[in-house]
Amino acid sequence: MRELSQRYWDAMIIRAWNRFDNCPSLVIACKYEFGAYPHELPLLRNKNCFGGVRAWVACELKPLSERLWITPKDRQIELLDWLGKTKLDCYRDKKTQKYGNEAVQKTYYLRKKLQQKTFSKDVEDKFNRNGSWKIVK
DSSP, rough: OOOOHHHHHHHHHHHHHHHTTTTHHHHHHHHHHHHSSSGSSSSOOOOOOSSSSHHHHHOOOOOHHHHHHOOOOOGGGHHHHHHSSSSOOOOOOOOHHOOOOHHHHHHHHHHHHHHHHHHHHHHHHHHGGGGOSSSSO
C-alpha cells in the first residue's frame, strides 16, 4: 500500500478520465493503493463518485473538466500542480440543494394531496347513490 497522498489521488482521477474508466474501478484502485475507499479518507475531490469518471468530473469538478479537455496528455502534469495549489472540491451549489429539497417537498405534498383527493372521490362515488347508473331511482 502507498502512503496517502492528495497528489496521487488527483493523478488517479486524471488517469481514469483519460482511460474512460468508470467510478467503481477508480474506487477499487483507491482501495488497492491506499487501503481504504476514497469516501473514508481525508481527501478532496472524492464525493458523489458514481457513473463514468468523465461524467462525474464534468458534474462535480467543472474547472478540472474544462482544463482536461483543453490540455494535451503530455502536459497534464501541469494540471496536478494546479490542483495542488487550488482547494477545488466536489461541489453542489447551495442554492440548487436548497431549491432541490424544496421541490422534493412540494412534489411529496402534491402527490399526497392528489392521493387524498382521489380517495375521497372514490369514497363519494361509492356511497353517493345519485351518481350511480346501476341503481334505479
